[in-house]
Amino acid sequence: MPWYTHFFHDPLTCFADMQQKFGQIFAVGSPIPFRRKQRKFVIAFGPDNNRRILQDTETFRPGSVSVRGPRDSGLNRIRVGFSVAKHQQDNSLRKIVLPAFQKNAVQDYHADIVTLTNEVLEHWSDGQKIEIWEQMRILSGNLACQLLFGRESLEDSRALGESLQQFMQQSYVSPASLRLNMAGTPYHALVRRGEEIASTIQNMLDRRETSITARSDVLEMMVRTFQNSTDAEHIPDLVGPAAFLFVASFETVANAMTWTLFLLAQHPHIMAELFDELQQVLGGEAPSTRQLAQLPLLEATIKESLRILTPVPITYRVARKETELNGVQICSGDRVMCSQYVTHHTPDLFSEPNRFNPHRWFSINPNTYEYFPFGAGPRSCLGYTLGMTIIKVSLAMILQSFRLSVIPQTRIDRMVKLTMSPKRGISMYVHRQDRRFEAVPVKGNIHQMVDLKQTESNRSSFPQVKYGKSKFTRSADTYGDAA
Template identity: 25%
Template sequence: MRGRPLEFVTDLATSYGDITSHLLHGQRLVMVHHPDLVRRVLRDNGHGYTKQGTPDDMMLRPLLGNGLLTSSGRDWELQRKMYAPAFRPARITAYDEVVTDCTQALVKHLAEAAESGEPLPMDHHLTGLTLGILIRVISGTDVGEIGNGFGEAVDAVNRFIGEFDPAAGGEEQAKERMRAYLQARKFLHLVTGTLIAARNGQRASADDLLGQIIGADHIASTDDLRDQVLTLIMAGHETTAKTLTWALHLLDQHPDVADQLAEEVQRVVGDGVPDASHFPDLQLCRNVISESMRLYPPVWLMSRRSVADDELGGYTIPAGTLVSISQWVLHHDPRFHEEPYAFRPSRFGPDAPDMHPFSYLPFGGGSRVCIGQHLAIFEATLVLAMLSRFRFSVTPDCVVEPEALVTMRPRNGLSTKVTRR
């Protein structure tokens, strides 16, 4: 599982069927690989499974505290209710100018790179972009020069959480990894605290998400406030950045689709800047984003723990059992996705056949489905439309392969040459 996690979970499902069981550090772990069983865990009996005490919880809680990703019960309900108005589909269209303003700066940088021929680490640039967009959405504040440092800190944290093995490389290397993680966490907390302090000095606004969080009755301490804001920032920018990164890689591999996408943007937007009014007609852009998340789900594994005895696939699941679901397995199951490893954006077109709703879970499912899913799709679509003015060619020395840490990322980044269309 540690050495080749994607192959391991795929082999489990292929070799042993829709529900499997193996030992992990002495405890029994059940994995469900069929959408009907996934629906049981996440929705139909969602109250019977909790995130408390799961690997997800243990990995993220030391960094994010009791934020929306890690909280449960009444705490989670209050947080979800607080955030819901800001992430409703009708509200997110008001963020179009934030998205395009932030992307314009990247477009300018791409134009300069196209002139110089200098390759760019597009994964880093997209992380900086989505971070800047999210912080503007949350607080109205420009991230400025901290974006690169924040992205590097996120990478350090993800690598520590996803790969950390106390026995690997000896005691000194383990200490060094821990030191790097603690330093990165300190930096993330410092940036979050700075944003909160800056917002505290301004007049609250009903439309300002950070102002709403600061004024919420159930935010009991400075640490609670920091946890809420850091959770939104971490969860909201990293997955969108990785989706856009994989989309550029896939379009490089399929230049015919890239050409069709550029033609769509020219037809819908012309030479101007896309806005919310163009979003409904950018169908191929949305399809490419959706298909990128199917092939490379940003979150590839989730876990729950059973609260009471349950039955899954004819097997008794005792209370306290760890149950995991792999989006990677679900998204590549040939029973539900024809030619599952092929890049086919038309799967998500208006004329595509219906898809089992729990065979495609880039944002999770059930009551805990990602609250930011509509913003993520809206943002990624507008960004991709603006980037369609360029061609992105992965450099020969960059071997692109998935690395399954906390999120799914290219192991060696995405170094690209940029040219104008």
């Protein structure tokens, strides 16, 4: 099987096999034949290579393996994403929206997080069967719409959000799929969806150029920044960044919450300890932003989930110029990849890497190139603080109100495109919180990523107990950034 067929079918298994065969860095040929200029793919592992690739923005720019569209198409406008605009080589769009994602601003979103989480939970009932990935996508999608497109009606922003979700899933395809822009082909449908999304976002930008309302959002912040400078003519360039911001803020949060709820359901002893902590500090209420720092086990649990089932498992870069990386020659235009997932499952960095063990975070302090679920270097995810706040607040509310249990023998396989998500979702039963936590047997390649055998064989359940003093007393700041 050619490497690229293996890669697009299952990139994480492909990486594991190639690392075992070739070592920490290797180059392979382009998957696209008959190109005028052949480019190679360089795949590198380990913290030192991660640091060079992610830190050296002069040599490596952001890139992806998403399919290109016709010239001047909406597909290409969206694909540009969050790259530095051509006319602003020294003034990244990141700086424009950064204030909306900083700690002080995130506190203003707390009420929306609580309200929208309650809206989802109001539809859950005792004994109900739900698809948890779908539910977390609804929650995170609503939150992303509120933050980015809050000036729009909720119905319009949700419709755009759903279209962007489908666009993202369709756009990361194997290069073996021919780009036939003919009616009835997947590529033609993708191009049409790209045009619709670009047109919708452009209309939103136009409205923000001509009117100011009391209800602002991130999209308006971007427009106002350009209007107040000499760059107003480039406001249409914001279509791509706006689309990327939505996808980045919604998809990673949805996957992180889904995987965390799954891991807790399958590790009843950890779930019991975490429930004690939540009850002691919160007493059944939603956490305030101040109380989040009093929940160290919650943060350790989330960090461990982000390590073992990393929502974004691979980072892509493109070489801007000829260079050399750890003995491998790289030419301008070559694609370079490193992997959060592979790094996070390296035994030399994390003992028993396939074991879900939140307690490890009370004794380890990996650097940002050993543990980087939200990226690292100058182009790391600026939504880290907001994302962690959403995950903490929403999970604390869910776990205090409901006990979630995976339906026995559910098949759970990963699907890796831009992010890593459960291929068929994860079906669960919802129960009013009764503290009867219990693991169940599941199928699928989830077992390649997480050691569940011992947990499932024990199938430990926990009866109702009185809540004692929590033994987790350190500040969250001792083992990571608090939200």
